[in-house]
Amino acid sequence: MMQRTHIIGLPIFWFCFVLGYVEGLAFYTEKPSYIESCRIQEPDFTNCSTRSIQGFLNEVIKGIPEIEESFGPIDPMKQDQLTFTQADRDVAIISTNLTNLEIRGFGKMVVKESRVNKTDFSWMDRIYIPRMRMDGNYKMIGHILLVPLRGSGRMFMELDDLEIQMTAKTRLYEKGGYTFYNVTEAKAKLEISRLKVNFENLFNGSNKQLERDTNQFFNDHWQEFFEAMRPLIVETVERTLLDLLKKMFNVMPANFFVEDIPTSLLLYGRKTRLIA
Numbered sequence: 001m002m003q004r005t006h007i008i009g010l011p012i013f014w015f016c017f018v019l020g021y022v023e024g025l026a027f028y029t030e031k032p033s034y035i036e037s038c039r040i041q042e043p044d045f046t047n048c049s050t051r052s053i054q055g056f057l058n059e060v061i062k063g064i065p066e067i068e069e070s071f072g073p074i075d076p077m078k079q080d081q082l083t084f085t086q087a088d089r090d091v092a093i094i095s096t097n098l099t100n101l102e103i104r105g106f107g108k109m110v111v112k113e114s115r116v117n118k119t120d121f122s123w124m125d126r127i128y129i130p131r132m133r134m135d136g137n138y139k140m141i142g143h144i145l146l147v148p149l150r151g152s153g154r155m156f157m158e159l160d161d162l163e164i165q166m167t168a169k170t171r172l173y174e175k176g177g178y179t180f181y182n183v184t185e186a187k188a189k190l191e192i193s194r195l196k197v198n199f200e201n202l203f204n205g206s207n208k209q210l211e212r213d214t215n216q217f218f219n220d221h222w223q224e225f226f227e228a229m230r231p232l233i234v235e236t237v238e239r240t241l242l243d244l245l246k247k248m249f250n251v252m253p254a255n256f257f258v259e260d261i262p263t264s265l266l267l268y269g270r271k272t273r274l275i276a
């Protein structure tokens with residue numbers, strides 16, 4: 001084990017580099033002042049935890065090198081590829097591939113509520129994003145709202161007032177004498193207040209007027225369009241949140257957020273016999 005000082009702004013934090021990992025795996029061994037510690041057994045826990053997570057998130061958005069190194073900037077954020085197929089005869093029969101995606105808006109994420117389950121340390125969070133925008137290349141075959149589609153080109157989609165209800169599964173583990181969260185799954189339910197969309201080169205560019213009319217139609221019927229695209233949008237949000245949370249909690253011990261968190265041995269040890 002090696003230690004070195006690392007400067008982020010003014011305070012100096014100690015990082016611990018565990019040798020043996022392929023990538024230099026750095027994590028905090030001292031609690032930064034922007035994280036408020038909470039006790040899960042106290043009545044005010046959820047309020048405290050909400051402030052604590054938001055405090056951490058604000059720093060992550062400003063830029064924590066260890067997270068940016070492996071994740072890239074939070075806003076805009078890049079996603080390589082999303083492949084998506086759905087067959088719902090009423091709204092859409094569609095196969096869409098989105099590539100070179102750029103997602104904007106997660107830098108304005110507001111954590112409205114952050115609940116932690118005392119039994120399994122899963123999370124239930126309410127998150128608000130004022131506007132999320134996806135830009136990328138699309139390739140698409142199918143129907144949306146009975147409009148037959150076949151084309152590829154640039155697209156964007158803009159979602160206003162995203163209200164996300166996220167549930168996340170975690171698995172506690174120990175690292176360097178601390179307990180960490182391994183975020184293993186993020187599921188999201190979401191609602192929006194407005195959607196704007198544009199696909200360039202619909203119908204393979206063969207009919208510009210029809211392309212304009214179709215985009216207009218989608219925007220005029222944005223609620224139906226949103227329902228048709230909901231699984232794709234939900235998947236994008238879930239994947240983005242999971243990536244982000246995994247990286248965030250990989251560098252920051254869970255002890256700093258939940259002072260009275262049990263060790264993984266204490267939490268799962270007793271249950272081993274039940275599981276086996």
Ligand SMILES: *[C@@H]1O[C@H](CO)[C@@H](O)[C@H](O)[C@H]1NC(C)=O
Binds near residue numbers: 043044045047
């Ligand atoms: C948590 O905060 C809300 C509003 O901010 C307040 O109404 C509520 O009483 C607080 N809960 C506790 C347990 O302090």
Ligand SMILES: *[C@@H]1O[C@H](CO)[C@@H](O)[C@H](O)[C@H]1NC(C)=O
Binds near residue numbers: 117118119120
């Ligand atoms: C907490 O997790 C346990 C075990 O997974 C579950 O039975 C319980 O319903 C959860 N509690 C809440 C408040 O969601």
Ligand SMILES: *[C@@H]1O[C@H](CO)[C@@H](O)[C@H](O)[C@H]1NC(C)=O
Binds near residue numbers: 083095096139140141
């Ligand atoms: C999307 O990609 C998948 C796998 O790469 C492929 O099977 C599918 O046909 C593609 N869909 C479109 C519309 O190009």
Ligand SMILES: *[C@@H]1O[C@H](CO)[C@@H](O)[C@H](O)[C@H]1NC(C)=O
Binds near residue numbers: 171182183184
């Ligand atoms: C976290 O969980 C995933 C499975 O969901 C596993 O592959 C990975 O090794 C775990 N990481 C740690 C540090 O335990």
Ligand SMILES: *[C@@H]1O[C@H](CO)[C@@H](O)[C@H](O)[C@H]1NC(C)=O
Binds near residue numbers: 150204
């Ligand atoms: C789209 O246009 C390209 C060339 O511009 C052509 O090779 C391709 O077959 C066309 N695809 C469709 C589905 O019309």
